[in-house]
Amino acid sequence: MRRMGKHILILGGGLAGMSCALGCARAGLRVTVLERESEVGGLARSFSQDGFTFDFGPHRLFSQQPELIRELGELLGGDLTQRDRRSRIFLKGRFFHYPLRVGNAIFSMPPLTTARILLDYGAAKARYLVRKSPDRSFEDWVVSRFGATLYRIFFQQYTEKAWGIPCATISADWASQRISLLSLWDTFVKSVWKRGDQPRTYASSFHYPRTGGIGRIARTMAAEVERLGGTVRCACPVEAIRLENGRVTSVRAGGESFSADEVISTLPITDFTRFLGEQAPLEARRAAAALTFRAIVFVYLFLDRPSLSDDHWIYLPENRFLSNRLCESRNFSEHNAPPQKTVVCAEVTCAVGDEIWRMGDEELSAKVRQDLLNLGFAAIRPEEILAVRTIRAPECYPIYDIGYKERVEAVLRFAASISNLLPIGRSALFRYNNMDHSVDMGLRAARALLGQGSREEALVVASGAQYFG
Numbered sequence: 001m002r003r004m005g006k007h008i009l010i011l012g013g014g015l016a017g018m019s020c021a022l023g024c025a026r027a028g029l030r031v032t033v034l035e036r037e038s039e040v041g042g043l044a045r046s047f048s049q050d051g052f053t054f055d056f057g058p059h060r061l062f063s064q065q066p067e068l069i070r071e072l073g074e075l076l077g078g079d080l081t082q083r084d085r086r087s088r089i090f091l092k093g094r095f096f097h098y099p100l101r102v103g104n105a106i107f108s109m110p111p112l113t114t115a116r117i118l119l120d121y122g123a124a125k126a127r128y129l130v131r132k133s134p135d136r137s138f139e140d141w142v143v144s145r146f147g148a149t150l151y152r153i154f155f156q157q158y159t160e161k162a163w164g165i166p167c168a169t170i171s172a173d174w175a176s177q178r179i180s181l182l183s184l185w186d187t188f189v190k191s192v193w194k195r196g197d198q199p200r201t202y203a204s205s206f207h208y209p210r211t212g213g214i215g216r217i218a219r220t221m222a223a224e225v226e227r228l229g230g231t232v233r234c235a236c237p238v239e240a241i242r243l244e245n246g247r248v249t250s251v252r253a254g255g256e257s258f259s260a261d262e263v264i265s266t267l268p269i270t271d272f273t274r275f276l277g278e279q280a281p282l283e284a285r286r287a288a289a290a291l292t293f294r295a296i297v298f299v300y301l302f303l304d305r306p307s308l309s310d311d312h313w314i315y316l317p318e319n320r321f322l323s324n325r326l327c328e329s330r331n332f333s334e335h336n337a338p339p340q341k342t343v344v345c346a347e348v349t350c351a352v353g354d355e356i357w358r359m360g361d362e363e364l365s366a367k368v369r370q371d372l373l374n375l376g377f378a379a380i381r382p383e384e385i386l387a388v389r390t391i392r393a394p395e396c397y398p399i400y401d402i403g404y405k406e407r408v409e410a411v412l413r414f415a416a417s418i419s420n421l422l423p424i425g426r427s428a429l430f431r432y433n434n435m436d437h438s439v440d441m442g443l444r445a446a447r448a449l450l451g452q453g454s455r456e457e458a459l460v461v462a463s464g465a466q467y468f469g
């Protein structure tokens with residue numbers, strides 16, 4: 001393979017990019033990865049500070065493919081541990097199991113609400129049986145299957161808070177990929193008897209590196225790529241992409257010019273199109289300009305307190321809380337925090353440049369402390385706060401608004417016309433990949449480059465309406 005001398009340029013060193021680089025480097029291809037940040041890992045990156053290790057919010061590794069987990073375990077030298085999952089949702093002043101256990105969710109409500117949920121559900125079910133109307137929006141999808149009351153209580157608030165747009169304008173695709181259960185009956189069967197395929201959200205355990213945070217996976221991949229002779233350039237942001245005769249001929253990054261035989265792009269679909277400028281047709285540029293990502297401000301409170309709770313994460317759907325979700329790094333691995341100390345991460349979703357995005361650390365930290373107090377945790381005294389850190393991530397959630405699919409297809413059609421380019425990964429495909437999907441895509445892309453598989457086999461991962469929560 002080395003004699004083939006094929007040079008692969010990979011734009012972005014997240015899990016998709018690094019897995020592809022690893023697959024190529026192992027087969028002897030020449031690989032160069034260009035990563036904007038000072039470290040690889042992308043959204044599955046970890047940070048360290050004063051003996052703490054923490055991720056971009058909670059990151060649990062789960063896959064329907066045991067082989068993939070086994071491979072990652074080997075990569076980490078057996079240091080991938082299995083954890084029992086504990087997560088809850090706080091609603092109407094009390095905690096519920098998450099994922100929702102239907103009996104727990106419905107029958108713990110005030111009796112009148114329970115009655116209304118059941119009545120609405122019955123009516124929705126009857127309507128659904130008589131006439132299936134097409135599901136255009138998230139709201140249509142959920143109301144037609146669960147009824148309006150359950151929708152309002154359990155789905156609407158959280159979704160609108162996380163996405164920042166009304167559920168009636170969110171595509172039904174989002175529901176089909178994130179809500180596995182077609183009806184309350186299915187929910188009941190799956191939660192009580194666990195029959196049939198085990199959907200992701202019901203996975204009671206997940207994997208996580210013993211040390212180094214979730215980012216250790218990408219870091220280990222990068223070290224292995226370099227050991228095999230590949231190049232990983234961090235702090236090297238792609239700025240422009242040049243095309244000639246339907247091929248990428250050069251990429252400008254970090255003030256230098258790079259060329260290669262084949263290019264894999266994991267850059268956000270929006271930036272990728274921007275870097276091509278007028279070389280991209282107007283239709284693709286317009287489509288890309290109308291796609292948006294939801295951003296997150298991650299607020300980390302480093303505390304001189306052994307722990308807050310033993311949950312991996314807690315969802316906070318109500319608007320009275322600033323945060324959408326809380327997690328505690330030490331619950332993922334005890335090595336993530338010094339003894340008797342903890343770090344709490346609050347995720348606050350927002351749009352780049354809005355009031356939350358611009359909010360100062362002090363105000364964010366005060367609001368998160370208020371959230372913790374409202375949840376019933378003992379007030380955090382000023383002397384318990386060891387440090388506060390905020391990290392702003394602009395491209396966290398691709399927004400599946402109505403019409404997004406046609407826009408994504410327009411850009412990807414154009415990308416497919418570039419003969420030596422393959423876009424893969426979460427932001428490049430504007431697809432709600434989880435980590436395992438991105439790793440799988442990267443490895444399949446490497447196989448396609450080696451002539452052992454097709455591009456389509458890489459692109460099909462996590463497509464379609466199957467559930468992968």
Ligand SMILES: Cc1cc2nc3c(=O)[nH]c(=O)nc-3n(C[C@H](O)[C@H](O)[C@H](O)COP(=O)(O)OP(=O)(O)OC[C@H]3O[C@@H](n4cnc5c(N)ncnc54)[C@H](O)[C@@H]3O)c2cc1C
Pocket residue numbers: 011012013014015016017034035036037040041042043044056057058059060061062236237238239266267268271296347396397424425426427432433434435436438
């Ligand atoms: C808050 C949160 C929680 C999550 N929790 C889970 C979970 O529990 N389980 C799970 O499986 N998945 C989870 N995910 C999803 C998971 O993080 C992603 O699916 C995965 O990390 C995506 O990898 P990727 O390589 O496809 O994309 P990315 O990680 O986005 O990689 C793209 C890379 O390109 C780089 N880049 C961007 N622009 C440029 C440029 N101009 N030049 C060079 N490089 C550039 C970026 O810095 C990044 O490294 C979560 C995501 C978020 C946001």
